Amino acid sequence: MGIHRGHKARPGEWLAEKFIFLVSLSAILMVLLIFLFVAREALPVFFGETNTALVQKPIPPDEMDKHSPAELQAYLELTPDQFKKMDKATLRDLMNVKVEAQNDIPEDFRNDPDARINTTEWKYLFHAHKWNGYANPEHIWQPVGQIKKFNIIPLFVGTLKVTLIGLLFAVPLAVGAAIYVSQLARPRVREIVKPAIEMLSGIPSVVVGVFALLVMATVLQSLFHYETRLNAFVAGIALGFAVIPVIFSIAEDALTSVPRAYTQAALALGSSRWQTAWQIVLPAALPGVFAAAVLGFGRAIGETMIVLMVCSASVMSWSIFDSARSITTTIAAEMAEAVAGGPHYQILFMLGALLFAATFISNMLGDFVIHRFKSKMEGKR
């Protein structure tokens, strides 16, 4: 629309235009808000202000003024909001209670070296630690109990395991189907198959979860004869079902956008339909297919309900026939029992922020690749 008019002549028009522009910024605003408010709840962990150590060096109430508010707040295990509401006298009382509580800790527990550890330090979040009573250093996620262990490596491993199984299952199938539908199938077949596969994405993930839980788990167990009925393998395959339509649509779109001249030239030179698809169209569309896999990855690590329903125990194991707990599952299952503002709550939000960052990067990468690929293809058309 190349027609521009002076806005002074039409103030109403000008206002409406500005309004439309402002509303259209809401998508940007939302992305920013999501990141800000998910990260905000996790800030104390990032800055090391959270302290979960049970046995602490008590601060005598008389020395209250020597410490910074942030230190006091962490020491008293309060949220910033609670802390702000309290006056000095209340804080003093709380500090007395804290000193008494420290004195009440049983003797044997006081001697436990783990009770002096602040388990939300980076060191304990990522590295293996030899906990009291364990023979070797281990990665443990155990957010309830007296000593809360927040090692997030088992969750990473669980997520990776389930996601990779899902992608290994989904990518070949979805790309194969995309090649078939876009290159080999007759137009009439294409018009039926394409919406049918897109319908698969219309199935809610809880429904796929129920199917995996009741039907697939049994079928796969009788096929592969493994021990635990519900494991990362079943979850991964079910996850694959959810990712197939995503990968399929993007890959199919990429394959179709390869200029017709390529195909016609190859066919004219005597190559078969398959040779054309495999040696001419697929290589040309490779960036698009790659982007499809990347976006599928983003979708897979973000999927919650399927994995939540199919497997949930957080064991540190690389075996695909063991249970696994992914990051999304952990957040969904444990948020209800986490005390608002407490260390567990903060760490769950931190996991959410990490997840957001991971999908943000994979989305950006996928979109960038597709954008470049499309403009290249359009130039050649």
Add this chain to the structure above:
Amino acid sequence: MNTVTPSQYLPESSSDTTRMTRHFRAEKFDFWSFFFSGLTGLATLFILGILATILLNIIVNGWNGLSWHFVSTIPKKDFFDIHTTGVLPMIVGTAFRVIVMTIFVIPVGVITAIYLTEYAANTSVITRIIRAAVNNLAGVPSIVFGLFGLGFFINFVGKNMDKLLHNASAVWGQPALIWASLTLAVMTLPVVIVATEESLKAIPPGLREASLALGATKLETILKIVLPQALPGIMTGGILAVSRAAGEVAPILFTGVAYYMASLPSHLSDQFMDLGYHVFVLSTQSPNIEQTRPILYATVLVLLMLTFALNIVAILIRARVRKKLRALQ
């Protein structure tokens, strides 16, 4: 097949290439071509097979449990008993949250799409950032939306509303229907934007030019010419958003869903029961899986019928819009 007349090689139209190549293949049979083409065909069949299996499994197992009594009963606290249970509050809750969501998401989504197609220059930096943001929003994991709803809508907006309006007693600063709906609105924003944009692009530029040439302003053109034409596309976007949101559970886990409520939700600050969440509860929290199974399947069938009916309508309208778009190009 031995004698080939030249006329068979002459393509009548571009869609004839398929027939031509099939002719070549018949003359020189290439095993590997046949083998690999077959493999891709099998992959397609396999995916369709999965789809069919899931649907059939649920329809066959769920059909018997479905009755008027089932969809119209408010269950007692113990909803694992097949004879007295029902899903009315879940249907109402799901419908309620989806309707509230639509009220928020459609205007914002449509206005954004109007800006992107009618006003923005395609190359400008701000347009590219908006597009990137929309794409990103579409890829954010649903559980992160749940965290966002909790961190922003409940802990920030709701708590501050309570401070201002209710003397800090908890009315809005807790999980509620409105927060779940708003969270879902943020999640489905890209769906509405993309569908609306698609339908706006399918409107011939000539229509706009004619309107402008007759002296209508740009805003008048958009409101009176472009939008009425784009209505089917906007409806598609709305329906797709609704069907996506109706099946989502993760975003509402912390923002409004309740395990059990004795009455139907009546206020925006109420919690609600939900079909998808109920499916999750039935399949994971049941004391006796075998007894719960018929209820579970019937509930899944209700959920699936709801989302699928919406999806099919959306697909049909979209097919019409796309046909129009293709005719233009």
